[in-house]
């Protein structure tokens with residue numbers, strides 16, 4: 001028995017959290033169960049609440065900044081958990097990773113330039129490219145017979161050259177397909193970027209959720225030539241469920257590159273970090289390791305258990321345990337439904353709110369993303385509803 005109760009259901013409704021409270025505002029049927037947005041239903045590290053409570057005793061919340069203790073904690077985490085030696089001056093913070101990606105797109109490319117992504121992929125990548133007047137170049141991932149996705153290196157390099165790609169947004173671990181890219185894969189894709197002078201934004205927000213048998217490789221740490229053209233996005237927000245506190249740590253060892261992105265941030269007027277965000281980040285990285293280890297065990301248990309349930313009860317939904325992330329990428333293609341009718345059936349007949357696969361690109365047609373970072377009883381409730389509609393009958 002561990003120290004933390006991940007099996008306990010925590011009622012989150014009526015807290016203005018988007019996972020549960022947005023459903024009513026969107027007019028979704030009452031009682032719809034939520035398994036969509038990538039946040040978790042667990043109480044986080046107790047020391048985070050303590051640190052925040054401690055700070056509220058002062059009850060003055062003026063402009064604030066990050067101190068040495070903050071950097072010690074973040075740098076220590078990168079070293080210990082990811083074997084990555086970073087320096088304080090490589091860091092800057094933003095209110096989120098998507099914000100940082102938008103800033104990097106603006107800083108490192110011009111309007112009309114091409115930015116490459118690998119769909120199906122986390123949809124804000126495409127949004128940040130298009131909303132900033134840049135062009136999406138898609139090098140789709142290829143799905144092998146066993147359901148595992150791979151990068152298409154030939155297609156990638158061909159498009160880098162023919163479309164004059166300036167920037168590549170790498171998702172590692174990959175949301176939604178759950179791949180943790182191997183060293184060999186990253187070396188191969190990185191060499192292409194070096195060869196053609198393509199900048200890389202490496203989104204590593206899911207790095208702390210990599211499951212047994214797999215290892216997270218920090219892209220920028222693989223080779224000095226990679227570090228030189230890379231902006232790495234990290235955050236405590238996925239690992240410790242702090243998204244509402246709006247703080248991410250962006251890392252670039254190349255001074256010129258870093259300054260370019262920071263100057264773009266300066267133009268927005270964003271300056272000081274959110275006080276509670278930085279307090280929570282420091283406490284999480286300083287005290288959160290035991291909690292994280294227990295959580296990881298629970299989540300990995302969910303991922304395995306979920307697969308067993310499907311195999312036994314809804315075998316026509318195809319699922320491969322993700323190598324990283326707590327997101328299941330479910331293949332419903334055997335049912336022969338279009339993306340739209342699948343979404344409708346899941347919402348209106350099964351009563352579940354999942355993320356429809358086409359949100360991640362047309363490659364996601366026939367797929368759904370199911371967030372497994374919830375208590376097992378709550379997951380079971382959703383699976384039972386899914387079984388009634390998609391099960392053996």
Ligand SMILES: Cc1ncc(COP(=O)(O)O)c(C=O)c1O
Nearest residue numbers: 038096097098099122175203205
């Ligand atoms: C790959 C990836 N990047 C970024 C984010 C969101 O980051 P933020 O909330 O810091 O903008 C998510 C959230 O699901 C994600 O999956």
